[in-house]
Amino acid sequence: MFPVGGGQSFRVDLREVEQLRGESAEFVADVFGALPWRGVCYLRGLMLDGRRKSVQPMAKRLPGGNMQTLQQFVNQSPRDPLPVRRQIAERLTEVITPEVRVIDGVSFPKCGRASVGVARQYCGAVDNRANRQIAVSVHAVTDTVPCPLNWQLCLPREWTDEPDRCRRAGVPNDVHQEKWRLALGLLDTLTDWQLKAPVVVADVGYGVSTPFRISLEERGLACVLTLTGNEVAHLKDAEPHQPAYGGLGPPTLPRYRAPPRAVSALALEAGAGRFT
Numbered sequence: 001m002f003p004v005g006g007g008q009s010f011r012v013d014l015r016e017v018e019q020l021r022g023e024s025a026e027f028v029a030d031v032f033g034a035l036p037w038r039g040v041c042y043l044r045g046l047m048l049d050g051r052r053k054s055v056q057p058m059a060k061r062l063p064g065g066n067m068q069t070l071q072q073f074v075n076q077s078p079r080d081p082l083p084v085r086r087q088i089a090e091r092l093t094e095v096i097t098p099e100v101r102v103i104d105g106v107s108f109p110k111c112g113r114a115s116v117g118v119a120r121q122y123c124g125a126v127d128n129r130a131n132r133q134i135a136v137s138v139h140a141v142t143d144t145v146p147c148p149l150n151w152q153l154c155l156p157r158e159w160t161d162e163p164d165r166c167r168r169a170g171v172p173n174d175v176h177q178e179k180w181r182l183a184l185g186l187l188d189t190l191t192d193w194q195l196k197a198p199v200v201v202a203d204v205g206y207g208v209s210t211p212f213r214i215s216l217e218e219r220g221l222a223c224v225l226t227l228t229g230n231e232v233a234h235l236k237d238a239e240p241h242q243p244a245y246g247g248l249g250p251p252t253l254p255r256y257r258a259p260p261r262a263v264s265a266l267a268l269e270a271g272a273g274r275f276t
Contacts, residue, residue, distance in 0.1 A: 031087045038073040085150060086193050092147040093195055098140030101197035103183045103206055108133040116169045119156045136182040150186045154179055180212035199224055229264030
């Protein structure tokens with residue numbers, strides 16, 4: 001029995017505690033079995049109390065923690081993280097049955113500048129610029145639960161334009177990719193894992209990218225994307241007209257009889273009932 005204040009107390013069933021410990025150990029063994037024991041130590045360090053999650057302070061908090069061992073796991077581990085991510089993604093989708101798949105950005109605030117990809121970047125969640133890492137993520141989402149399925153760090157130009165800095169951090173050359181390309185790669189990986197969702201949802205940072213929209217269509221993925229409203233388009237039933245060839249110069253190309261119009265104007269004219 002443990003006091004909780006106000007003269008009250010609560011009882012703890014030690015058998016339930018041991019059962020929870022056993023279930024936790026089983027979960028770790030199943031999901032993180034592809035990682036060496038050093039990886040399990042690193043995970044424990046992340047979950048323990050303490051603001052700083054770098055190797056040195058975590059090693060001090062871990063019973064028998066070895067800073068060199070953890071550092072080697074972080075910097076030099078040859079293990080592929082994808083089997084662990086796949087195990088987590090499969091477990092999550094079984095539990096929540098996602099209704100949509102949301103592409104978004106995840107921000108990791110950093111105090112220093114040594115972590116890979118850290119730079120002074122804008123974060124919409126806190127509406128300011130600060131030292132942080134940015135990752136592109138894909139979440140499985142229902143009306144009540146969001147769960148991350150896959151993610152990848154986005155390296156800013158100030159990193160990829162400095163080969164020496166990348167080399168010191170163990171980052172290969174030519175790794176810069178636009179966020180929409182990273183998002184497509186994450187979706188392709190989930191498809192390879194045979195994890196599907198009815199609809200892909202993304203904000204305006206992805207919606208304004210024509211190559212991204214075309215790539216989703218080519219993959220047969222239904223989507224709802226935010227636009228600025230200034231993008232121009234033709235109505236679906238508009239057909240390009242082939243002008244007659246005048247006999248001089250190169251052949252004339254097909255063209256639309258009317259210029260494209262802003263999608264915001266087309267949406268207002270169509271009305272909410274025509275939304276697709």
